[in-house]
Amino acid sequence: MARYGMALDYKNCINCKACEVACKEENGVQLGADKHRIWVGVKDVEGLWPNISIASSTFEPSQCQQCENAPCQEVCPTQATHYAKGGIVMVDADKCILCSYCMEACPYDARYVKEDTMTVDKCTFCSDTRLLRGETTTACQATCPTKVRTFGDLDDPNSEISQLLSHRQHFTLKTHLGTKPKLFYMI
Amino acid sequence: MKVEISRRKFLQGSVALSIIGGTSFSATKLLSEDEHDIGDMRIMTRTTNIKAEKVPFLCGMCVNKCAGFARVEKGVVVKLDPNPYFPKSRNMLCPRGNAGIQTLYDPDRLKYPMVRVGERGDGKFKRVTWDEAYHAILHGTDKFKGILQILDEEKDNRSTIGYCNGEGLSKEGFEELMGQKIGTPNYVDEISICLESVLGAYSATIGAYGEADMSNADFVIIAGANRAEAIITPDTMDMFKRSQGRGLKTIVLDPRFTNTAAKADRWYAVNPGTDLAFVLALTYVVFDENLYNKEFAKKYVVGYEDYKNHVLKNGYTPEWAEKITNIPAKEIYKTAREFMASEHPIYYQGRRSVFSKNDFQLRRAMGIFQGLSGNLDKKGGIVYGKKLTLPKEDMNAPMYGQAQDRFDKDGIAIFAGKTGSWIVFRNMVLEGKNPYPLRAMFMRKHNPLSGVPNTKKTKEFLKKMDLNVMIDILPSDTTMFCDVVLPEASYLERTSPVASYGGLEPAIVQRKASIKPLYECKTPEVIYKELAEQLTKPLWENTLKYDEDVQDDTKGMKTQELAKYYKENGFDLTEPWEKSVEEENKERIVKAFGEEAWKILDEKGVYYPNMKKYHKQLNPNEYQYYPEDKKNYTVKGDKIKVVANFKNLAKKGVDPMPTWKKEYEFSVPEGQFRLVTGRHAQFTQSGTTNNMALRDLIPTNYIWINKRVAEKRGINFGDKVEVKSSIGKIHIKAYPTEKIGPNQIFMLHGFGGSSQDMEMAYGNGGNDATIIEDKIEPVYGAAVMHETNVEVRKV
Amino acid sequence: MFVLAEKIMKQVERFIPMRHTDIRELFKFEKTPLNILVAFTTFVFLILFVIGATNYFIYGHHAYGVTREHPWGLMIAMYIFFVVSSTGLCIMSAIGHVFEVKVLEPFAKRAIHGALVTLLSGFVVIFLEIGHPFRMMIYNTISPGLTSAIWGMGVLYSLYLIFIVIEFFFLLRHDHKWAKRFGIFGLVVGVAAHSNLGAVFGFLVARPVANGIYYPLYFILSAMVTGCYLIFLMYGFKYKLEFPTEMQKTLVATAKILGLLLAILLFFEIWRMLTAIYGGMEDRAVTALHILKSAPFLVGEILLGIVIPFLVILLSNGKAIKTMVFASLGGMVGIFFMRYDLVHDTQLYPMQTLKLTEYQLPPSFIEYTPSMNEIFIALGAVGIAITLYYIGDKILYLETDPD
Ligand SMILES: Nc1nc2c(c(=O)[nH]1)N[C@H]1C(S)=C(S)[C@@H](COP(=O)(O)OP(=O)(O)OC[C@H]3O[C@@H](n4cnc5c(=O)[nH]c(N)nc54)[C@H](O)[C@@H]3O)O[C@H]1N2
Ligand SMILES: Nc1nc2c(c(=O)[nH]1)N[C@H]1C(S)=C(S)[C@@H](COP(=O)(O)OP(=O)(O)OC[C@H]3O[C@@H](n4cnc5c(=O)[nH]c(N)nc54)[C@H](O)[C@@H]3O)O[C@H]1N2
Ligand code: SF4
Ligand code: SF4
Numbered sequence A: 001m002a003r004y005g006m007a008l009d010y011k012n013c014i015n016c017k018a019c020e021v022a023c024k025e026e027n028g029v030q031l032g033a034d035k036h037r038i039w040v041g042v043k044d045v046e047g048l049w050p051n052i053s054i055a056s057s058t059f060e061p062s063q064c065q066q067c068e069n070a071p072c073q074e075v076c077p078t079q080a081t082h083y084a085k086g087g088i089v090m091v092d093a094d095k096c097i098l099c100s101y102c103m104e105a106c107p108y109d110a111r112y113v114k115e116d117t118m119t120v121d122k123c124t125f126c127s128d129t130r131l132l133r134g135e136t137t138t139a140c141q142a143t144c145p146t147k148v149r150t151f152g153d154l155d156d157p158n159s160e161i162s163q164l165l166s167h168r169q170h171f172t173l174k175t176h177l178g179t180k181p182k183l184f185y186m187i
Numbered sequence B: 001m002k003v004e005i006s007r008r009k010f011l012q013g014s015v016a017l018s019i020i021g022g023t024s025f026s027a028t029k030l031l032s033e034d035e036h037d038i039g040d041m042r043i044m045t046r047t048t049n050i051k052a053e054k055v056p057f058l059c060g061m062c063v064n065k066c067a068g069f070a071r072v073e074k075g076v077v078v079k080l081d082p083n084p085y086f087p088k089s090r091n092m093l094c095p096r097g098n099a100g101i102q103t104l105y106d107p108d109r110l111k112y113p114m115v116r117v118g119e120r121g122d123g124k125f126k127r128v129t130w131d132e133a134y135h136a137i138l139h140g141t142d143k144f145k146g147i148l149q150i151l152d153e154e155k156d157n158r159s160t161i162g163y164c165n166g167e168g169l170s171k172e173g174f175e176e177l178m179g180q181k182i183g184t185p186n187y188v189d190e191i192s193i194c195l196e197s198v199l200g201a202y203s204a205t206i207g208a209y210g211e212a213d214m215s216n217a218d219f220v221i222i223a224g225a226n227r228a229e230a231i232i233t234p235d236t237m238d239m240f241k242r243s244q245g246r247g248l249k250t251i252v253l254d255p256r257f258t259n260t261a262a263k264a265d266r267w268y269a270v271n272p273g274t275d276l277a278f279v280l281a282l283t284y285v286v287f288d289e290n291l292y293n294k295e296f297a298k299k300y301v302v303g304y305e306d307y308k309n310h311v312l313k314n315g316y317t318p319e320w321a322e323k324i325t326n327i328p329a330k331e332i333y334k335t336a337r338e339f340m341a342s343e344h345p346i347y348y349q350g351r352r353s354v355f356s357k358n359d360f361q362l363r364r365a366m367g368i369f370q371g372l373s374g375n376l377d378k379k380g381g382i383v384y385g386k387k388l389t390l391p392k393e394d395m396n397a398p399m400y401g402q403a404q405d406r407f408d409k410d411g412i413a414i415f416a417g418k419t420g421s422w423i424v425f426r427n428m429v430l431e432g433k434n435p436y437p438l439r440a441m442f443m444r445k446h447n448p449l450s451g452v453p454n455t456k457k458t459k460e461f462l463k464k465m466d467l468n469v470m471i472d473i474l475p476s477d478t479t480m481f482c483d484v485v486l487p488e489a490s491y492l493e494r495t496s497p498v499a500s501y502g503g504l505e506p507a508i509v510q511r512k513a514s515i516k517p518l519y520e521c522k523t524p525e526v527i528y529k530e531l532a533e534q535l536t537k538p539l540w541e542n543t544l545k546y547d548e549d550v551q552d553d554t555k556g557m558k559t560q561e562l563a564k565y566y567k568e569n570g571f572d573l574t575e576p577w578e579k580s581v582e583e584e585n586k587e588r589i590v591k592a593f594g595e596e597a598w599k600i601l602d603e604k605g606v607y608y609p610n611m612k613k614y615h616k617q618l619n620p621n622e623y624q625y626y627p628e629d630k631k632n633y634t635v636k637g638d639k640i641k642v643v644a645n646f647k648n649l650a651k652k653g654v655d656p657m658p659t660w661k662k663e664y665e666f667s668v669p670e671g672q673f674r675l676v677t678g679r680h681a682q683f684t685q686s687g688t689t690n691n692m693a694l695r696d697l698i699p700t701n702y703i704w705i706n707k708r709v710a711e712k713r714g715i716n717f718g719d720k721v722e723v724k725s726s727i728g729k730i731h732i733k734a735y736p737t738e739k740i741g742p743n744q745i746f747m748l749h750g751f752g753g754s755s756q757d758m759e760m761a762y763g764n765g766g767n768d769a770t771i772i773e774d775k776i777e778p779v780y781g782a783a784v785m786h787e788t789n790v791e792v793r794k795v
Numbered sequence C: 001m002f003v004l005a006e007k008i009m010k011q012v013e014r015f016i017p018m019r020h021t022d023i024r025e026l027f028k029f030e031k032t033p034l035n036i037l038v039a040f041t042t043f044v045f046l047i048l049f050v051i052g053a054t055n056y057f058i059y060g061h062h063a064y065g066v067t068r069e070h071p072w073g074l075m076i077a078m079y080i081f082f083v084v085s086s087t088g089l090c091i092m093s094a095i096g097h098v099f100e101v102k103v104l105e106p107f108a109k110r111a112i113h114g115a116l117v118t119l120l121s122g123f124v125v126i127f128l129e130i131g132h133p134f135r136m137m138i139y140n141t142i143s144p145g146l147t148s149a150i151w152g153m154g155v156l157y158s159l160y161l162i163f164i165v166i167e168f169f170f171l172l173r174h175d176h177k178w179a180k181r182f183g184i185f186g187l188v189v190g191v192a193a194h195s196n197l198g199a200v201f202g203f204l205v206a207r208p209v210a211n212g213i214y215y216p217l218y219f220i221l222s223a224m225v226t227g228c229y230l231i232f233l234m235y236g237f238k239y240k241l242e243f244p245t246e247m248q249k250t251l252v253a254t255a256k257i258l259g260l261l262l263a264i265l266l267f268f269e270i271w272r273m274l275t276a277i278y279g280g281m282e283d284r285a286v287t288a289l290h291i292l293k294s295a296p297f298l299v300g301e302i303l304l305g306i307v308i309p310f311l312v313i314l315l316s317n318g319k320a321i322k323t324m325v326f327a328s329l330g331g332m333v334g335i336f337f338m339r340y341d342l343v344h345d346t347q348l349y350p351m352q353t354l355k356l357t358e359y360q361l362p363p364s365f366i367e368y369t370p371s372m373n374e375i376f377i378a379l380g381a382v383g384i385a386i387t388l389y390y391i392g393d394k395i396l397y398l399e400t401d402p403d
């Protein structure tokens, strides 16, 4: 059984947002500033011109963390949010009652309301589009100019992601909440 | 023309099946206001599991031309994926590349030919058939004159017709038609508003523009180029994988803190237009401390002793430069020493170049400085690379006795080939300084109302014409000033002539049509062909009527002989388009590389010799294109030449060696600001402002204004301000930030559309071209973009 | 219509003693200025409700001011407002008729009636918040998310509804034995449902000010306070401030209990703030400070909701029951803000603290303004509650009969 995760060489990120557009086109994510599965976070720079702190300005590409201990799954009253194959946290649109509880619960602001079904949606690791067709990269990974993302099976010791994580230091976001994210940021 | 298909209806039409139409009415939120709401336009494609075609294409969303595969499901392009075979774009598509689908299916696309029925600029057109459109070009209507009448009145002086074209794969064909076949020399394009001075200066200095080998460099000074946001492959890809302590030390010079600066080791907030002083000071340190590569300099740098004397004698010290550039002297010392101490240092050439009058000299100084490191024509340096040659097509260009020389050479030191100077060309016509009249403009894929400084003058220029013809895919601002508008198939609907990309890892690429042209659009080559067919005989008659040379030649000829003469001397305009692009591509490739090569190219969109052997996937993200020992790091050997002292220039009144002049100093009157413009990763100039997916990411342009200055003036984020220069004013939102200096403002170029038929672009943000003064750089006459001072006032 | 309704009521009358079965009677009331005012306001509220609900059915959540960052809004606050009122009334009623505190027994029936009315109003509101309410009924049953506090809440409140309906039924039939039994069930399930509501927020580990263990207790406490306020309001209106002696005793006793509850509640609030601010968690502290400075908290929650009623009771030793009616009106406004703040404050601190585009201000506290539709529905729900209460009051015997 696979356990999918993603390693991010986040220092490569130039905040171009190719990943965001690719995700939208691949997965039919509607437009609108609040409808995104993936994003790049930027902190306002510190310092006064011309002494701006370069270190204060990093780009943090992110998306659903595919938590192993997902608060969104825990709070879903109808099991619409569930762990699917490969440990991917998915929303079953037929079961979602749009109580928005999962949106309250997700610590990463990874969820949004999909307008055509009026249900909650989020990053699926492209499992219902690309992976289903047998492709092995996600849309956001493939298109990235600086190759920030590596998607793969954490349980397979030979996968690229396992290899990367075994020899590169990494961290996860909001680790203290105990959500066990599967997005790994490599230092 | 009226937008007759609303976005919603459009969706229900042909492509509705696999495009998801949202049921998102924006609700009447009486108390809360949602600024980002874009109403009922939330549509995107979604891929499915059904069998799909994967068609190789070359991206046409910007000049860079990355390769990709279009996923076509049931005749609808649903996804654009990167193509892993093209060494230049290395399996990537930027946000604009991904959003190409939204341009293809833009409901505002030009859908059929149109002829103007209102006044120029008011946007009133009538839908016509292609034949009617060609007829109007030839014979005019009651609103405008046709080309035949014009040439009749001008006694077949073909030079009374001007033309312009933006960058792209079908540009050459348009030049063939207008320049060589129809026979006018009066051509302008984006080069004189883009990279003319850097191309010219590098060619003059190191023999070519070259390619910066960012994969192997270890130190780079990137000044006035913003590769994190102005995307050029492979530089953008290679730089940032190794920046910030990972092998490539990066020094950024930019008046503002860009995303490139955010990835740098050091950022210097250089005063606009003063880079030359910085480079001269670097050079000073290098000569003064004997840091340069002496062996290399002796052997290859022409006139380096003269230059050394020149730089030292003029006292271009870091202390001198500090005052001019706003960069501390000790930082200049440090940078110069580090640069020369590095094994593979690069002073990045840049691309869009003409920021100030001294640009030609700046680029020369940069090239010489690079030469002094000796890091040229080798791994990790600026390399020359190779190009795979494609067989040339013969072109039989006629000679027109009545045609005259182009006229925009006035006040320009070096006249750079056929691309001319937009500003000189336009202004001469406006001021009536052209020796013979210019009466028509044929335009394609170019939007001078947005790209050429001083929009007002461009409008007047277009109004002065008897005939304006536009070939575009969208009803651009410039289109509104045209008489006949021809709708072109967008890049995903057309197969383009094969192209060869040189460099370290050369390759040949082909863009294949993913789908058939939508609506009544036609591919450019078909348009050229049909135009040629329609024009050739009537224009030939006109030539016969006025061209004395031809008259002499053909005196007494019988019809048949005459027909032969007409064909043999190239007066038959249709000749270059006898074969379709598809046939031509195949023929050329098979001729040069064989059948097998064609098969690979046709299927993969890319071909280079030994591709099957060389091309390997290294990991999920990376590929090898050429093995290390087959890359063209070194091609020049002993033929390298760096020209430090270019004596010939003196004859043309240009400094033979880069020299700083007092007038280059940066100064802004108290209370005013210097206007700087540029790019962002999520749009391309004016071409993408109507693209929904991109508009979603970057809704409008703002002016960057220093936070503390804004505070003093009571300007808050999002406040509307008026930006006024000597030639015009715009209204735009404010973005107070510490990322820019107190007497400068910055805005993204390309917004502020004035064409009402572009629903998303119209009136969105400010158009910088309406306030940038039309100044030229004296060597090539290229447009100087950042020498305009403006006033900013909250409104 | 009327005829049919009357037939039904005639049937019902066979099981439950009723005052009127004539529907026309419903529209007759004493035309005092106050009554007219209340009737008119209620009517307007009901119309607003129809407008709001219609817009919701057309535009879905777009009719509301909720966003990705602030997915829960006024509807949830209103729902909590009502169901907490219901629990409070149920508890207060139980003190009298289940635990047989004689002095509080007189309002047992009326309080349960109130509990029912507020619960139903709450359900109406939540029906207009859940995107797919019918789907909810199906999948809550066949695909239960057992770890979900919302699922638990759904189940418990449904049971609670059933129990208090039965309890009310027996109370109306003067069947004290069964009323008491179901009273206990109702109370237990109600309290459970209620503390579960606390858990709905308590489980939000992501949200810095959602503090787990504190919520369930706080909820029970504030519920009882709400119950007391509503009792004052119901009787103040009923007797037009001219209370019979028996009632005076009951209300003085209620006031004293209320005083005690308010003291504890205030104490809770103070400690909640103190631990939040000095608890060593940066995000929680800044949020708490932000809340501390907000008017809904200071004026609504603290001043109107707690301090004024508390002072009235303290200064009069609980005897100023007329003033208490007015204080309770303010009290309910305060309680509304308590619910609103609970929902809003939980979401104040952004989950995304980074900018997502160049051209935006850095995310700060999340703002939320209810849309007109939400306000219409909220007011409408109050209208529904008043209407239902009025109908019950008109046709049923709500006074506890002296045995
Ligand atoms: N995303 C995207 N990519 C593009 C394009 C696009 O439109 N969008 N266009 C393509 C084209 S046609 C071109 S030519 C290239 C252009 O590529 P670039 O030249 O790299 O891009 P620009 O943003 O035009 O300008 C570069 C920077 O110069 C800075 N600058 C201005 N004046 C000065 C100065 O005096 N000194 C220094 N040191 N810096 C200065 C500006 O602040 C700006 O950040 O990009 C290509 N790539
Ligand atoms: N102030 C300021 N001015 C600038 C710049 C700047 O940074 N600041 N940048 C300069 C630079 S570097 C450049 S390269 C120029 C670019 O200037 P232009 O070459 O004019 O480029 P765009 O503004 O993108 O306009 C392109 C036009 O081509 C149309 N088009 C797009 N695709 C197709 C197609 O497939 N077929 C046809 N027929 N038409 C198509 C679009 O609809 C649009 O009208 O602008 C220059 N002007
Ligand atoms: S595509 Fe890559 S570089 Fe661009 S924003 Fe996404 S992660 Fe960053
Ligand atoms: S990031 Fe949010 S949406 Fe994704 S699994 Fe974790 S809690 Fe759920």
Ligand code: SF4
Pocket: A075, A076, A077, A078, A079, A080, A081, A091, A095, A096, A097, A098, A099, A100, A101, A102, A103, A119, A120
């Ligand atoms: S909104 Fe849908 S997915 Fe989220 S918790 Fe409710 S039912 Fe589950």
Ligand code: SF4
Pocket: A022, A023, A024, A026, A027, A037, A038, A063, A122, A123, A124, A125, A126, A127, A138, A139, A140, A141
């Ligand atoms: S993995 Fe797929 S669904 Fe998730 S963010 Fe990337 S492209 Fe979107």
Ligand code: SF4
Pocket: B059, B060, B061, B062, B063, B064, B065, B066, B089, B092, B093, B094, B095, B096, B097, B098, B231, B232, B233
């Ligand atoms: S850089 Fe982007 S827009 Fe330009 S060609 Fe490449 S993918 Fe297309």
Ligand SMILES: [Mo]
Pocket: B063, B190, B193, B194, B195, B352
């Ligand atoms: Mo350009």
